[in-house]
Amino acid sequence: MTDGARPTRTRIQRVKRELILEAALEVFAMHGFRGATIDQIAEAAGMSKPNLLYYFRTKDLIHQTLMQRLLDTWLAPLRELDDVGDPITELRSYIRRKLEMARDYPRESRLFANEILQGAPRIMPMIEGELKELVHEKAQVIRGWMQAGRIARTDPYHLIFSIWATTQHYADFDVQVRAVLGPDRGGEGRFEDAARFLEQLFIEGLKAKVTRG
Amino acid sequence: MTDGARPTRTRIQRVKRELILEAALEVFAMHGFRGATIDQIAEAAGMSKPNLLYYFRTKDLIHQTLMQRLLDTWLAPLRELDDVGDPITELRSYIRRKLEMARDYPRESRLFANEILQGAPRIMPMIEGELKELVHEKAQVIRGWMQAGRIARTDPYHLIFSIWATTQHYADFDVQVRAVLGPDRGGEGRFEDAARFLEQLFIEGLKAKVTRG
DNA sequence: CGAAAATTTGACCGAATGGACAAACGTTAC
DNA sequence: GTAACGTTTGTCCATTCGGTCAAATTTTCG
Numbered sequence: 488m489t490d491g492a493r494p495t496r497t498r499i500q501r502v503k504r505e506l507i508l509e510a511a512l513e514v515f516a517m518h519g520f521r522g523a524t525i526d527q528i529a530e531a532a533g534m535s536k537p538n539l540l541y542y543f544r545t546k547d548l549i550h551q552t553l554m555q556r557l558l559d560t561w562l563a564p565l566r567e568l569d570d571v572g573d574p575i576t577e578l579r580s581y582i583r584r585k586l587e588m589a590r591d592y593p594r595e596s597r598l599f600a601n602e603i604l605q606g607a608p609r610i611m612p613m614i615e616g617e618l619k620e621l622v623h624e625k626a627q628v629i630r631g632w633m634q635a636g637r638i639a640r641t642d643p644y645h646l647i648f649s650i651w652a653t654t655q656h657y658a659d660f661d662v663q664v665r666a667v668l669g670p671d672r673g674g675e676g677r678f679e680d681a682a683r684f685l686e687q688l689f690i691e692g693l694k695a696k697v698t699r700g
Numbered sequence: 701m702t703d704g705a706r707p708t709r710t711r712i713q714r715v716k717r718e719l720i721l722e723a724a725l726e727v728f729a730m731h732g733f734r735g736a737t738i739d740q741i742a743e744a745a746g747m748s749k750p751n752l753l754y755y756f757r758t759k760d761l762i763h764q765t766l767m768q769r770l771l772d773t774w775l776a777p778l779r780e781l782d783d784v785g786d787p788i789t790e791l792r793s794y795i796r797r798k799l800e801m802a803r804d805y806p807r808e809s810r811l812f813a814n815e816i817l818q819g820a821p822r823i824m825p826m827i828e829g830e831l832k833e834l835v836h837e838k839a840q841v842i843r844g845w846m847q848a849g850r851i852a853r854t855d856p857y858h859l860i861f862s863i864w865a866t867t868q869h870y871a872d873f874d875v876q877v878r879a880v881l882g883p884d885r886g887g888e889g890r891f892e893d894a895a896r897f898l899e900q901l902f903i904e905g906l907k908a909k910v911t912r913g
Numbered sequence: 914c915g916a917a918a919a920t921t922t923g924a925c926c927g928a929a930t931g932g933a934c935a936a937a938c939g940t941t942a943c
Numbered sequence: 944g945t946a947a948c949g950t951t952t953g954t955c956c957a958t959t960c961g962g963t964c965a966a967a968t969t970t971t972c973g
Contacts, residue, residue, distance in 0.1 A: 497919070497920095497970095497971095499920075500919090503920090517818060518818060519732045519734065519814075519817075519818065521732065521734060521735035522732060522733070522734035522735060522818070524959080524960065524961085525960075525961060526959090526961095534921080535921070535923085536922095536961090536962085537921075537922060537962085537963085537964090538920075538922070540961085540962065540963085541919095541920070541921075542920095544962090545961080546961065546962090597817055600813070600817055600872070601732075601817060603872070603873050603875060603876050604732075604810055604817070604872055604873075605730060605732065605735070606730065606875050607875050607876070611879070614875070614876055614879045618879070619879055619880050641897060641900060641901075642893060642896075644880065644881060645894055645897035645898075646897070648869060648870075648873075648877060649866045649869075649897070649898070649901060651869070652865040652868075652869035652873070653861075653862045655865075656862075656864070656865035657861075659816070659817055660816050660817075660861075660865070662816060662819050662820050662824075662827070663816050663820070663831075664861060666820075666824070666827045666828045666831070666832055667831070667832050667835050667836075667857065668857060680855060680858065681858055683855075684854060684855045684858035687854060687905065688901065688902070688905055689901070691905050691908060692901055692904050692905050695904060695908065710949070710950095712949080713949090713950095716950090737929080737930065737931085738930075738931065738932085739929090739930080739931095747951085748952060748953090749932085750932090750933085750934090750952060750953080751952070753932065753933085754949095757932090758932080759931065759932090914973105915973095916971105916972095916973090917970105917972085917973100918969105918970080918972095919968100919969080919970065919971080920968075920969065921967080921968065921969080922966085922967075922968085923965100923966090924964090924965095925962105925965105926963075926964100927960105927961100927962095927963105928959105928960085928961090928962105929958100929959085929960075930958080930959075930960090931956105931957095931958085931959100932955105932956085932957095932958105933954105933955080933956080934953105934954090934955085935952105935953100935954095935955105936951105936952090936953090936954100937950100937951080937952075937953095938949105939948100939949080939950070939951090940947100940948080940950090941946105941947085941948080941949090942946095942947085943944100943945090
């Protein structure tokens with residue numbers, strides 16, 4: 488049973504666990520951990536509460552499983568930032584990928600934001616481990632580009648934070664954005680406006696003064 | 701009793717209500733609305749639960765009162781953005797004031813973020829009213845500057861959103877920022893770093909190409 | 914098929930939660 | 944002093960929540 492290495496899952500178990508995680512993502516993202524109830528998740532997953540608890544023994548376990556998967560997806564765009572590519576192209580692509588994630592995975596963004604907002608009580612180890620390491624690594628890559636005079640000098644950490652903040656804003660503060668700008672009419676309208684703006688904001692600044700080294 | 705215009709408050713009532721709102725800000729910001737309990741708030745305010753309920757009849761009422769006050773404070777920096785001032789100076793000051801708010805009132809920032817994240821169920825009217833109007837007004841001011849060729853052309857709405865996102869990030873995602881950068885040693889170190897970075901990010905871009913109109 | 918294993922459900926439990934209430938306690942004004 | 948009013952508290956209640964359990968049902972496999 489406690490065979491961590493080989494969980495020996497049935498086909499039904501794999502299917503049902505996915506259903507539960509999908510439903511839990513929806514509910515946790517909307518109400519936060521404490522605000523979400525097992526009953527809500529069970530109903531969203533189309534099963535009874537005891538049945539859900541047969542697949543995940545506790546509410547915490549669902550959340551934990553969700554967060555573990557989330558972080559990988561979440562950090563993927565930054566992982567792709569490539570040392571050997573052209574700096575401007577790389578950063579432009581990174582911003583776009585991050586904005587695409589906010590558009591395509593807003594629930595994941597909100598789930599993450601909820602957790603961090605409340606002090607990351609359940610995922611602090613991941614933040615201080617995996618996430619921190621990756622940020623350090625990529626900040627070094629960016630700093631390398633700066634020292635080589637390929638992009639303007641600035642603080643790579645605050646640059647990364649700002650890209651996170653601005654892109655995730657469109658997922659996390661979606662209702663506010665929509666309240667101010669009105670409902671998104673054209674399918675790609677809102678997204679392309681934001682993409683253009685952010686590209687201009689970040690990329691123009693990084694191109695500037697490069698030659699001056 | 702239901703005299704909305706003149707609540708006729710005792711001195712004790714004014715004091716105790718402040719105590720409660722201060723405690724509630726702390727607790728709501730940390731745990732969100734549903735995650736916070738009246739008992740927690742009462743304990744933080746140094747009184748018993750029934751005593752607290754004597755001053756605020758429901759949990760919702762506390763939250764509502766808090767949010768109403770919050771929005772004024774929260775929008776104050778944007779309100780100060782002055783039509784007749786120098787555009788660059790005005791925007792630079794705005795960014796700094798907003799970052800100061802994130803530093804000095806992180807609980808207010810998190811309370812607001814919590815509420816928006818969950819779809820703004822309790823403050824939607826304020827968002828669609830007061831906030832939306834103010835943003836429209838100030839976006840027009842910024843657009844006016846652009847049309848006069850005094851700052852570079854860009855989308856004023858996304859500019860405002862980006863300033864919000866980046867500055868509030870330092871309050872809302874504080875634990876993440878601290879996990880990555882380490883504890884803030886010098887009293888003004890972290891803040892000044894962020895201020896310098898954001899000023900460069902936003903202001904350099906707005907200065908660029910101005911003469912080209 | 915039929916037995917063993919996996920899955921599903923209804924009923925239940927203890928703890929926590931938002932809130933009600935009446936009685937007790939303080940304060941103030943006459 | 945004392946009556947009126949404002950404040951505080953202990954006790955209680957209905958509901959909700961996370962989680963258990965045994966029994967019933969379905970699936971798997973020889």
